[in-house]
Amino acid sequence: MTDFNPRNAQPVVLETRNLSKVFGGLTAVNAFDAQVHKGEICSLIGPNGAGKTTVFNTVTGIYNPEKGHVIFNGNDITGHKPHHIVSTGIARTFQNIRLFPTMTCLENIMAGQHCRISSGLWSALFKSARQKHEERETRAVAESRIKQIRLWDYRHELAKNMAYGSQRMLEIARALATNPSLLVLDEPSSGLNPKETEDLMEFLTGLIRKEDITILLIEHDMNVVMGISDWVIVMDEGKKIAEGHPEQIYHNPRVIEAYLGSNDR
Amino acid sequence: MIEETKRIGMERFFGSYQSMFFITLTMFIIYPFVVSDYYIDVAFFFGIYALLGLSLNIVLGEVGLFDLGHAGFYAIGAYTTAILNTKFGVPILILLPLSAAAAALFAYLVCSPIIHLRGDYLCIVTIGMGEIVRIALINNPFNLTGGPNGVYGIDFPSFGGPFVIDSSIEYYFLIWIVVALSIYGLIRLQNSHIGRAWNYIREDEVAAGASGIDVRHYKLLAFVLGAALAGVAGNIYASKLMCVSPESFTFWESCLMFCIVLIGGMGSIPGVLIGAAFISLFPEIFRPFAMYRMLIFGTVMILMMMFRPGGAWPRKRGGIGFASIFAKKDVTDD
Numbered sequence: 001m002t003d004f005n006p007r008n009a010q011p012v013v014l015e016t017r018n019l020s021k022v023f024g025g026l027t028a029v030n031a032f033d034a035q036v037h038k039g040e041i042c043s044l045i046g047p048n049g050a051g052k053t054t055v056f057n058t059v060t061g062i063y064n065p066e067k068g069h070v071i072f073n074g075n076d077i078t079g080h081k082p083h084h085i086v087s088t089g090i091a092r093t094f095q096n097i098r099l100f101p102t103m104t105c106l107e108n109i110m111a112g113q114h115c116r117i118s119s120g121l122w123s124a125l126f127k128s129a130r131q132k133h134e135e136r137e138t139r140a141v142a143e144s145r146i147k148q149i150r151l152w153d154y155r156h157e158l159a160k161n162m163a164y165g166s167q168r169m170l171e172i173a174r175a176l177a178t179n180p181s182l183l184v185l186d187e188p189s190s191g192l193n194p195k196e197t198e199d200l201m202e203f204l205t206g207l208i209r210k211e212d213i214t215i216l217l218i219e220h221d222m223n224v225v226m227g228i229s230d231w232v233i234v235m236d237e238g239k240k241i242a243e244g245h246p247e248q249i250y251h252n253p254r255v256i257e258a259y260l261g262s263n264d265r
Numbered sequence: 266m267i268e269e270t271k272r273i274g275m276e277r278f279f280g281s282y283q284s285m286f287f288i289t290l291t292m293f294i295i296y297p298f299v300v301s302d303y304y305i306d307v308a309f310f311f312g313i314y315a316l317l318g319l320s321l322n323i324v325l326g327e328v329g330l331f332d333l334g335h336a337g338f339y340a341i342g343a344y345t346t347a348i349l350n351t352k353f354g355v356p357i358l359i360l361l362p363l364s365a366a367a368a369a370l371f372a373y374l375v376c377s378p379i380i381h382l383r384g385d386y387l388c389i390v391t392i393g394m395g396e397i398v399r400i401a402l403i404n405n406p407f408n409l410t411g412g413p414n415g416v417y418g419i420d421f422p423s424f425g426g427p428f429v430i431d432s433s434i435e436y437y438f439l440i441w442i443v444v445a446l447s448i449y450g451l452i453r454l455q456n457s458h459i460g461r462a463w464n465y466i467r468e469d470e471v472a473a474g475a476s477g478i479d480v481r482h483y484k485l486l487a488f489v490l491g492a493a494l495a496g497v498a499g500n501i502y503a504s505k506l507m508c509v510s511p512e513s514f515t516f517w518e519s520c521l522m523f524c525i526v527l528i529g530g531m532g533s534i535p536g537v538l539i540g541a542a543f544i545s546l547f548p549e550i551f552r553p554f555a556m557y558r559m560l561i562f563g564t565v566m567i568l569m570m571m572f573r574p575g576g577a578w579p580r581k582r583g584g585i586g587f588a589s590i591f592a593k594k595d596v597t598d599d
Contacts, residue, residue: 086477094475100468103461104582108336112464115477117458121486124457131457138458157580178477228591 007231009038012071013214014059014183019068021054028054031068031236036182036231041208041215043225044248046235047259052218053095053236056186061085072182082209089176092184095218098169099174101160103150106169108159109142112177132264145173149203165196169203176207182208185217189224197221201228226250231258234258293441297434305433307549309505312440313498314541318525318532319447322495325523325533326485329462331388332518333393334540338492340402340514342368342499342525347416347509348409356425357504361497368496369489376488383470395519401510417512422504442502448534456593463487464532469501528569530576539577 014036017091036042041162044052057063058137061082069078077085091112115216117138125130146155149169154162159170168188175183189197205228206215209256221223225232225246232249234242236258241243242249299303317339323331342364349355349363379390405412422430422439430439439512454460462483466474476478505507526543531538543565570575 059500062511082474083477083479086475091477092474092475098469098472098475100465100472101466102582103464107464107582108463111476112460112471114458114462114465119458121454121459121490124459125453125455135457156582174476206369213585 007037007040007217010039012036013038013073015071016055016059017069017071019055019058019065019070021051021058021063021065021163022172027238028056029065032235032240034084034233034240036214039208039212040208040213040230041217041228042231043229044216044218044233044235045220045225046207046241049237050258052235052240054238054251056092056184060083060184068247071166076233084117086178086180089179089181090184091178091180091182093168093171093175093186093188095186095190097164097171099167099170102158104156105159105162105170106139106142106146106155109145109173109177110138111136112145112174113141115178118128123192141177141179143218147172148176165192168192168196168200172203181213183215184254185212186214187218187220197224200224204228285432297437302433305437307546308588309433309437309440311542311545312437312444313502313505314521314545315441315444315520315527315538316447316498316501317450317495318529318537318541318544319444320491320498321522322529322532322537323451323491323494325526326530326537327463327467328530330484330487331384332391332488332491333388333516333523334393334398335495335522336393336514336516336518337391337395337398337492338368338372338495338504339518340398340509340511341371341492341554342496342500343503343509343514344402344410344416345496346500346503347419349417350419350469350504352409357422357500358424361500364500365496368499369493372488372492373485376485380484382454389565392516392519395514395516399511399516400516402514412508413511415508417508417511419503419507422501423563424590433531436501436505443497443501447497451534453570457534459483459486473579494523524566525547526576528566530575530579533576533578533580536576536578536580543577 001051012035014034016032016034016037019032019141020027024191029046032055033052034044034055044055045054046052054063061077061080061084064079069076071077072085072090073090077088080088080228086104100111117134119131119134122128142151142156146152148167149172151162151166151173152167154166159167162170168191172183172185172188185204189200201224204215204217229246232244232246233240234249234252234255241254241258242252244252294307317335320338321335322334324330324335325480327431345364345367346357347358350357355363371468379387382390402410402415403413410416422436430436461471462478464481465478467481468482502513506513521544525537525540527540529540529541531539547562548555550559551558553563
């Protein structure tokens, strides 16, 4: 891990410093330090209950950390409200899909553009020129995103009627519609069949190639982690226990121990 | 080819909706000239309940916040009108926006600290809020509200000039013009980013926040707008009855508004009109069975919940609904 690392040439997008989150007597995240560099796919892995999702929720403003800082593009965003964090450029998805079930696919994706809208109540009531322009813009972005995930034909279908795999993609599209510079995905491949997982991996690597975006993901499927990650961070019991390139992690004895347990326990 | 047939079919459908709309409108205009004063008043109270239903629909239907204290806002509007009119002689129609503003300000101050509560918790707090308003009115603070007797001698609506609304027909047109304007504004909001933001919050609050919607701001906005509309209803109600008293703003009144929205369909404007019609016209039609009124009402509510939980006219998404009468065709399909 000490040898030359081309990763360091890229600027840091997201950094957590000494991050801690406590629930009652349980320290879910304990002095967690991590860096995500620009343009990479960084995976956060670890056994169940390691605190991965808590890290995500702290980064995206759903939880307030007890200690430590979250730095995004050089700005301290610790404790900011979720909607504010979205507008600075971090968009996320959830482990259990959270769409707006009785709204159409297009409306779901339009939610992402909401943080870019500046017109208020009176503009909406009197249909000002700015409001009309922003509505068109919102629709255009949502339409291009729904084409990107190949669900154009279903754009007026209610989200709850969509297949599970399509719902996952819709959630990702909704996050992408916020024009994020960091996309945070919580177990994007869970519940997908092998073919859908393959498509997802292709989609994410394509995204990195085509757009100015960085991806941080939690993942349990080792094929995904090893297949697309540029960097892997391993957590156990709220702490970072290892990080490195996928191959390094694959052979790391501490990681194997965290997942499988050691002999002398 | 199929696209083309579909398009023509769609146009016919829209056409029929539009003609239905104009027939209803004509009937509304002719109605008061052909029936007796009594039935004009029935239609007036239908209008009041429609306005109250629309106001609660913003909070309950669009954002999904359980507000069982809406009569509190209604009372604030009515008492603002009553007190300012009887004590200071301010004309009623000038008080219309003022009553709305007073109710809105009250909603802002009261709801700011409780807006983060969810579901039943918010429901209980709003019940308390409504009851506190009513009890405060009974206790006659600063000798303003007249205690249990209320305030008497409220003027007919006017701007202070020669134009005075003093007959049933004129009241009928006043309330329905206000309802029509409110519906127009609410449809605008439904089709804008604000209406969508409200619906996102109703569907999933956490996901809405994580998609960039300022949940707190939009919830407060819903409460403030809902209260303002209830305040407007209070103003017209006070001048129609010429007196206000705390009995008109009980918990039962809040329940009725709740029922209007539930019967009609959450977030659906035509649904609210149907619900309001049911609540206000039902007791008139079934006057001979007055003693069984609650029995029938309860049975209907149970049957509704069992067989049509979405309401009588639920809002259709991305399809055809009342809203599309005003919307351009390319908005609903392209």
